[in-house]
Amino acid sequence: MTDSTATTSTTDNLVEVRDLHFRLGSRVIYQGVDIDIARGRITAIMGPSGTGKTTLLRLISGQWRADSGSVHFDGQSVTGMSQKTLFEQRKRMGMLFQSGALLTDLSVFDNVAFPIREHTKLPERLIRDIVLMKLEAVGLRGARDLAPAQLSGGMARRVALARAIALDPEMIMYDEPFAGQDPISMGVLLRLIRRLNDVLGLTSIVVSHDVKETLGIADYVYVISDGHVIDHGDPEHIRHSDSAWVQQFITASPDGPVPFHYADTPYAEDLLGGDRT
Amino acid sequence: MNRLTRVFNTLFGWLADLGRSALFLGRIIASLPALLAKPRLVIEQIYSVGVLSLLIVVVAGIFVGMVLALSGYRALADFGAENALGTSVALVVVRELGPVVTGLLFAGRAGSALAAEIGLMKATDQLSGMEMMAVDPVRRIVAPRFLAGVIAMPLLTCIFCVMAIGAGGGYFVGVDMLGVDAGAYWNGIQSSVEFNRDILNVFIKSGVFGAIITWVAVFQGYHAPPTSEGVSRATTNTVVIASLAILAANLMLTAVMFSG
Numbered sequence: 001m002t003d004s005t006a007t008t009s010t011t012d013n014l015v016e017v018r019d020l021h022f023r024l025g026s027r028v029i030y031q032g033v034d035i036d037i038a039r040g041r042i043t044a045i046m047g048p049s050g051t052g053k054t055t056l057l058r059l060i061s062g063q064w065r066a067d068s069g070s071v072h073f074d075g076q077s078v079t080g081m082s083q084k085t086l087f088e089q090r091k092r093m094g095m096l097f098q099s100g101a102l103l104t105d106l107s108v109f110d111n112v113a114f115p116i117r118e119h120t121k122l123p124e125r126l127i128r129d130i131v132l133m134k135l136e137a138v139g140l141r142g143a144r145d146l147a148p149a150q151l152s153g154g155m156a157r158r159v160a161l162a163r164a165i166a167l168d169p170e171m172i173m174y175d176e177p178f179a180g181q182d183p184i185s186m187g188v189l190l191r192l193i194r195r196l197n198d199v200l201g202l203t204s205i206v207v208s209h210d211v212k213e214t215l216g217i218a219d220y221v222y223v224i225s226d227g228h229v230i231d232h233g234d235p236e237h238i239r240h241s242d243s244a245w246v247q248q249f250i251t252a253s254p255d256g257p258v259p260f261h262y263a264d265t266p267y268a269e270d271l272l273g274g275d276r277t
Numbered sequence: 278m279n280r281l282t283r284v285f286n287t288l289f290g291w292l293a294d295l296g297r298s299a300l301f302l303g304r305i306i307a308s309l310p311a312l313l314a315k316p317r318l319v320i321e322q323i324y325s326v327g328v329l330s331l332l333i334v335v336v337a338g339i340f341v342g343m344v345l346a347l348s349g350y351r352a353l354a355d356f357g358a359e360n361a362l363g364t365s366v367a368l369v370v371v372r373e374l375g376p377v378v379t380g381l382l383f384a385g386r387a388g389s390a391l392a393a394e395i396g397l398m399k400a401t402d403q404l405s406g407m408e409m410m411a412v413d414p415v416r417r418i419v420a421p422r423f424l425a426g427v428i429a430m431p432l433l434t435c436i437f438c439v440m441a442i443g444a445g446g447g448y449f450v451g452v453d454m455l456g457v458d459a460g461a462y463w464n465g466i467q468s469s470v471e472f473n474r475d476i477l478n479v480f481i482k483s484g485v486f487g488a489i490i491t492w493v494a495v496f497q498g499y500h501a502p503p504t505s506e507g508v509s510r511a512t513t514n515t516v517v518i519a520s521l522a523i524l525a526a527n528l529m530l531t532a533v534m535f536s537g
């Protein structure tokens with residue numbers, strides 16, 4: 001990792017989210033967040049389950065549109081893009097879905113080949129080489145003939161990663177890449193994310209609630225909860241954050257400002273049967 | 278008052294669905310020309326819906342043809358007109374039962390499978406995944422299946438008609454079992470079924486039915502809530518709505534085609 005000087009110049013950010021508001025049905029997911037994704041670096045988005053991390057990736061990639069505020073990708077507004085330009089931009093992004101999202105009627109090989117066949121006219125021989133290269137990178141070259149149904153959750157995620165990098169995108173969004181990985185493939189995956197980022201000069205967004213792995217790999221971290229950015233900074237800053245909320249989250253302690261319990265009357269009162277006659 | 282609002286809400290919901298499905302159909306049709314470049318996608322789908330429905334269409338055709346010959350023979354024999362059996366079976370099969378029965382079978386077999394397939398693809402993020410790869414799922418997944426339905430239905434209907442009239446169904450009961458003269462049977466068919474009036478109409482009708490069934494199925498699947506309950510509702514809805522829509526469309530088409 002080179003020590004790149006952190007500047008706030010807009011051109012250094014591949015993605016800029018400003019004053020984002022978003023709701024799903026009656027549920028408010030975001031109420032005014034600003035997020036910068038710096039070019040060529042790994043930015044992590046952390047937060048408890050259900051805060052809207054996956055939603056954020058969908059907003060950045062234009063699958064969903066923000067209610068207000070703006071999302072810019074490489075200087076262009078994603079919010080106002082036509083479907084055609086959006087699709088053009090998406091060839092520059094790869095996304096690793098939480099569920100893998102592999103096409104169930106295609107083999108592992110054909111899944112990885114899918115985006116290449118759709119967007120290029122490369123001869124089959126060349127496609128074969130590319131696909132095997134990508135599968136080798138995630139350690140699953142031997143699984144090329146399996147159907148997605150024959151893969152474990154962790155393997156499916158890695159095939160999906162091979163597919164996400166098939167077209168050599170400029171930016172990759174990883175949605176919970178570490179979930180369901182054994183220690184070895186976890187290590188491989190961490191190194192792979194780092195290597196893709198540094199060697200190919202990619203920009204990476206890692207969404208996760210695995211504190212240790214994420215803080216270990218990220219260059220910059222955003223912690224979000226309840227529709228707000230609670231804290232952001234490099235991993236050192238987050239580790240020593242003076243926000244009690246962040247401290248509780250990264251040390252995983254049950255006591256603190258983050259409620260583990262659904263709101264109710266005080267426990268003791270309930271046990272003593274406050275309204276019992 | 279409350280009940281009135283509820284009725285209005287339901288009605289409004291239907292209208293909104295109708296509007297959305299019309300827009301969806303527009304999107305499908307707009308992406309049909311792109312399929313010219315990839316005919317393989319369509320052929321694969323024709324093959325897969327064909328395999329799904331072929332056997333039941335054949336079996337149903339045979340049964341329907343047999344029963345028509347049986348009941349037709351009884352009625353005609355009273356007037357000594359057994360030789361008109363071919364005419365009677367052929368006209369009923371070609372004008373009404375062929376497209377309708379094939380359509381109902383197609384809706385139950387291929388339509389429900391199609392809605393479930395697309396609904397599951399949506400529930401498992403496969404459609405979003407495709408969009409993220411800059412591939413339009415309407416163009417890549419929905420349009421080929423729609424076109425395949427429009428092409429497969431007339432073919433299946435022809436098979437149904439041949440089975441019902443021919444050696445397995447009507448001919449078997451009428452000629453082999455009840456002793457109607459074979460020459461008279463074929464002759465009756467030849468002289469009563471006209472190409473323009475009947476055969477062409479079969480193709481038009483069954484093509485329209487194929488479009489209706491697959492339209493309903495892909496709309497239901499594509500707009501199903503991404504849960505297992507949503508998908509199962511979509512499949513049931515597909516069979517019910519498509520079947521009723523076929524019967525209604527059949528009435529209208531028959532009225533138009535055979536009014537003159």
Ligand SMILES: Nc1ncnc2c1ncn2[C@@H]1O[C@H](COP(=O)(O)OP(=O)(O)OP(=O)(O)O)[C@@H](O)[C@H]1O
Nearest residue numbers: 024025029048049050051052053054055056098209
């Ligand atoms: N399609 C949808 N319709 C309505 N609400 C949704 C939908 N998808 C997600 N939600 C809601 O939006 C909220 C945020 O969801 P999201 O998937 O972004 O959370 P997340 O931070 O990715 O959680 P996790 O870490 O568990 O993946 C959740 O409370 C969820 O209930």
Ligand SMILES: [Mg+2]
Nearest residue numbers: 053054098175
């Ligand atoms: Mg998520």
